[in-house]
Amino acid sequence: MSAITTEPTPALAVQPLPAVMPAPAPGGKPRVVIVGAGFAGLSCAKALARADAEVTLIDRRNYHLFQPLLYQVATAALSPADIAWPIRGILSSQRNTGVLLGSVTGVDTAGKAVLMGEKRVPYDYLVLATGVRHSYFGRDDWEPHAPGLKRIEDATEIRRRILIAFERAEAASDMETRRQHLTFVVVGGGPTGVEMAGAIAELARHALTCDFRKIDPTVARIILIEAGPRLLATFPESLSKVARWSLERLGVQVLTGVRVERVDASGVGFGSDQIGSRTVIWAAGVEASPVADWLGQEGDRAKRLMVGTGLTAPGHEDVFVVGDAAVAAGKSKGPVPGIAPAAKQMGVYAAQVILRRLAGKKPPKAFRYRHYGDLATIGRKSAVVNFDFWRLSGFPAWVLWSVAHIYFLIGFKNRIVVALNWIWNYITFQRGARLITGPMD
Amino acid sequence: MSAITTEPTPALAVQPLPAVMPAPAPGGKPRVVIVGAGFAGLSCAKALARADAEVTLIDRRNYHLFQPLLYQVATAALSPADIAWPIRGILSSQRNTGVLLGSVTGVDTAGKAVLMGEKRVPYDYLVLATGVRHSYFGRDDWEPHAPGLKRIEDATEIRRRILIAFERAEAASDMETRRQHLTFVVVGGGPTGVEMAGAIAELARHALTCDFRKIDPTVARIILIEAGPRLLATFPESLSKVARWSLERLGVQVLTGVRVERVDASGVGFGSDQIGSRTVIWAAGVEASPVADWLGQEGDRAKRLMVGTGLTAPGHEDVFVVGDAAVAAGKSKGPVPGIAPAAKQMGVYAAQVILRRLAGKKPPKAFRYRHYGDLATIGRKSAVVNFDFWRLSGFPAWVLWSVAHIYFLIGFKNRIVVALNWIWNYITFQRGARLITGPMD
Numbered sequence: 103m104s105a106i107t108t109e110p111t112p113a114l115a116v117q118p119l120p121a122v123m124p125a126p127a128p129g130g131k132p133r134v135v136i137v138g139a140g141f142a143g144l145s146c147a148k149a150l151a152r153a154d155a156e157v158t159l160i161d162r163r164n165y166h167l168f169q170p171l172l173y174q175v176a177t178a179a180l181s182p183a184d185i186a187w188p189i190r191g192i193l194s195s196q197r198n199t200g201v202l203l204g205s206v207t208g209v210d211t212a213g214k215a216v217l218m219g220e221k222r223v224p225y226d227y228l229v230l231a232t233g234v235r236h237s238y239f240g241r242d243d244w245e246p247h248a249p250g251l252k253r254i255e256d257a258t259e260i261r262r263r264i265l266i267a268f269e270r271a272e273a274a275s276d277m278e279t280r281r282q283h284l285t286f287v288v289v290g291g292g293p294t295g296v297e298m299a300g301a302i303a304e305l306a307r308h309a310l311t312c313d314f315r316k317i318d319p320t321v322a323r324i325i326l327i328e329a330g331p332r333l334l335a336t337f338p339e340s341l342s343k344v345a346r347w348s349l350e351r352l353g354v355q356v357l358t359g360v361r362v363e364r365v366d367a368s369g370v371g372f373g374s375d376q377i378g379s380r381t382v383i384w385a386a387g388v389e390a391s392p393v394a395d396w397l398g399q400e401g402d403r404a405k406r407l408m409v410g411t412g413l414t415a416p417g418h419e420d421v422f423v424v425g426d427a428a429v430a431a432g433k434s435k436g437p438v439p440g441i442a443p444a445a446k447q448m449g450v451y452a453a454q455v456i457l458r459r460l461a462g463k464k465p466p467k468a469f470r471y472r473h474y475g476d477l478a479t480i481g482r483k484s485a486v487v488n489f490d491f492w493r494l495s496g497f498p499a500w501v502l503w504s505v506a507h508i509y510f511l512i513g514f515k516n517r518i519v520v521a522l523n524w525i526w527n528y529i530t531f532q533r534g535a536r537l538i539t540g541p542m543d
Numbered sequence: 544m545s546a547i548t549t550e551p552t553p554a555l556a557v558q559p560l561p562a563v564m565p566a567p568a569p570g571g572k573p574r575v576v577i578v579g580a581g582f583a584g585l586s587c588a589k590a591l592a593r594a595d596a597e598v599t600l601i602d603r604r605n606y607h608l609f610q611p612l613l614y615q616v617a618t619a620a621l622s623p624a625d626i627a628w629p630i631r632g633i634l635s636s637q638r639n640t641g642v643l644l645g646s647v648t649g650v651d652t653a654g655k656a657v658l659m660g661e662k663r664v665p666y667d668y669l670v671l672a673t674g675v676r677h678s679y680f681g682r683d684d685w686e687p688h689a690p691g692l693k694r695i696e697d698a699t700e701i702r703r704r705i706l707i708a709f710e711r712a713e714a715a716s717d718m719e720t721r722r723q724h725l726t727f728v729v730v731g732g733g734p735t736g737v738e739m740a741g742a743i744a745e746l747a748r749h750a751l752t753c754d755f756r757k758i759d760p761t762v763a764r765i766i767l768i769e770a771g772p773r774l775l776a777t778f779p780e781s782l783s784k785v786a787r788w789s790l791e792r793l794g795v796q797v798l799t800g801v802r803v804e805r806v807d808a809s810g811v812g813f814g815s816d817q818i819g820s821r822t823v824i825w826a827a828g829v830e831a832s833p834v835a836d837w838l839g840q841e842g843d844r845a846k847r848l849m850v851g852t853g854l855t856a857p858g859h860e861d862v863f864v865v866g867d868a869a870v871a872a873g874k875s876k877g878p879v880p881g882i883a884p885a886a887k888q889m890g891v892y893a894a895q896v897i898l899r900r901l902a903g904k905k906p907p908k909a910f911r912y913r914h915y916g917d918l919a920t921i922g923r924k925s926a927v928v929n930f931d932f933w934r935l936s937g938f939p940a941w942v943l944w945s946v947a948h949i950y951f952l953i954g955f956k957n958r959i960v961v962a963l964n965w966i967w968n969y970i971t972f973q974r975g976a977r978l979i980t981g982p983m984d
Contacts, residue, residue: 181622181624183978313631515963516975
């Protein structure tokens with residue numbers, strides 16, 4: 103899961119534009135431009151710390167987002183600043199690297215420049231790490247009714263909807279309205295969907311129990327809908343079962359083999375069934391940012407670009423595509439998965455290739471993805487963990503999950519703050535960040 | 544400074560509407576309705592914890608905001624959740640009190656009900672604690688160019704503008720544009736303006752120094768403009784001087800006796816002078832939410848309602864107006880100031896009057912405001928403190944300011960988190976919450 107999402111942009115007619123920035127590198131150093139400061143782009147930039155090159159990292163946002171914990175912002179356990187760090191701060195001591203805030207609109211591969219509207223950023227090596235955004239499989243009209251979870255704004259919007267739903271239920275004068283407001287539907291049974299459903303259930307069952315006078319938050323229905331035959335399809339089947347059982351114990355209703363066909367303001371529908379719900383959350387699919395379009399190539403069904411073993415785009419030896427926006431061949435088990443460790447490995451690999459080329463050395467061996475394991479957490483004290491040689495579930499898995507996530511957070515202070523928050527939430531059942539911000543309609 | 548701000552609403556034609564909620568109190572208990580969960584409203588609600596009454600606290604927001612630290616959110620030192628708590632959480636164990644989320648649109652004093660659009664909330668006692676919002680003295684067209692600081696959304700918007708300004712300066716190709724982006728103007732030399740200007744100076748001089756490659760953030764101009772003859776007009780003159788000197792030492796340019804006459808996208812102007820700035824912050828004045836309108840009465844110049852010594856609205860013995868929305872006679876020194884401790888005292892006093900009336904006792908003595916002192920902080924290690932009998936400035940005052948603010952925060956966890964953040968920021972010169980969220984135009 104890479105953090106950066108770029109809105110799809112119509113493919114640009116690639117025409118030379120006046121070069122305004124950056125000025126040619128002092129001393130004519132080779133220019134490496136990285137687009138996207140998610141796990142892939144940031145790890146690539148860091149791996150180039152000692153490169154004798156001028157590195158530019160471009161992102162639409164000024165922060166790197168620790169996307170795996172975004173669902174905890176959406177469910178009021180953490181604050182946005184706990185899981186996001188200013189990119190400039192991370193790279194401030196890396197003097198060969200500049201950060202550019204802005205949206206990339208295309209790539210001029212012939213002129214070797216990244217396009218940002220009128221601006222051209224010339225490159226010698228280009229690393230595209232623009233990640234994915236959520237996809238509605240052609241039903242973009244569903245988006246207003248079922249927001250996805252990729253950006254901080256998505257998380258605070260989902261938090262707003264969840265908290266407002268309880269408020270509306272409390273203020274409602276009839277049972278039917280109350281019931282619709284207290285029904286939460288999560289579409290998609292991958293790690294994000296499982297973690298969201300578990301966290302909403304915890305919120306309703308524990309954090310809010312004493313706070314209302316007319317409703318009982320514990321009667322809230324939380325429904326997780328997955329089109330495939332089981333949750334967590336990339337995990338072993340035994341762990342899917344554990345995940346389902348853990349969710350059901352939290353009071354989540356799990357529907358598998360159900361493909362949602364209708365989403366609107368009144369809820370979701372499939373076949374002749376209809377679930378009345380005012381809060382639907384989309385965790386069902388992603389599509390890549392328009393990297394393939396930028397390069398004038400054909401992406402796969404999820405718009406991702408198939409890259410070679412050197413992680414370069416077909417026909418462009420100087421353009422790397424890394425992270426979730428790329429499809430790279432993995433080991434025997436199919437393509438490299440769209441998870442943070444994979445994105446980091448790809449970013450570091452691209453940096454290594456660039457370093458060797460800068461040094462005039464021959465390219466390294468083909469990229470080989472190393473899979474360390476899969477983790478997903480369910481509620482406040484359960485998780486499933488799958489490593490190659492052992493599996494773990496329940497409380498020990500939850501402890502491992504917590505330690506791993508704290509470890510991978512950037513910055514000492516964030517680790518402390520997140521750890522304190524989790525300990526606090528664990529002991530008190532409270533959620534600290536229960537703020538409804540934004541429009542109050 | 545009370546936390547709740549209510550948008551002004553046209554005075555409603557008061558006509559009976561169908562009463563839908565709340566249903567008459569069980570057992571016919573007297574109903575106390577409090578509008579606004581700022582310092583005044585919340586302290587009133589808490590003081591009614593044991594009242595044999597049905598208490599309803601209405602707010603447009605689901606959280607109580609510790610407004611005195613809002614400028615630290617605007618300058619990326621704290622996160623919104625660090626200084627805001629869900630109202631329901633604060634009152635969850637207070638079983639006689641319900642919380643209602645929504646906007647009040649008027650008061651039907653004849654029918655004894657608060658109006659929320661179509662909804663009527665009947666009361667036996669009403670406490671209006673709706674606070675103030677920033678005011679542009681009739682120049683509302685200035686607002687888009689010079690946001691004020693009253694709500695969390697204001698703070699994240701100002702944070703966005705400040706951080707974006709440095710990004711724009713870094714990306715600018717000409718010196719003039721860069722200069723405009725690196726010029727920050729704060730209008731208004733009260734505590735909020737002084738604290739904002741100091742915090743922006745710290746941000747530019749310390750937190751951002753290593754983060755840019757083309758600009759030097761320490762050259763940023765921070766200009767504080769006050770119309771009156773000195774900063775912190777409510778403080779003794781000696782402390783105003785200390786405040787000015789402390790700000791100037793941080794590199795803030797202080798202009799007193801200057802009344803801003805023009806504010807637009809290019810900056811601020813007065814007389815034949817013009818300051819080119821892309822970031823202007825408004826801390827120059829407030830006006831009350833439309834309490835006076837709701838009661839069909841005449842407010843003062845800032846739309847506040849003059850209340851009697853019992854803090855009730857003229858002609859309405861059952862309607863209390865407390866906090867910043869009221870003008871109450873203080874001691875010899877003029878009216879009660881618009882600060883948090885005053886708001887709390889007024890809220891508690893109103894609760895005491897109600898408790899005595901409920902018990903059939905005669906009303907307590909007239910409200911008498913007790914002034915404990917004034918505090919304002921300037922940057923990371925200076926402050927001015929004024930108590931009746933002693934004054935303090937510099938580092939000891941800053942320590943006192945910090946301890947006092949931690950002490951008055953609600954909730955053990957928030958105290959710990961804010962204290963840790965301050966210690967961290969103090970040691971590292973960093974700001975943890977440097978996130979640009981919202982539209983990226």
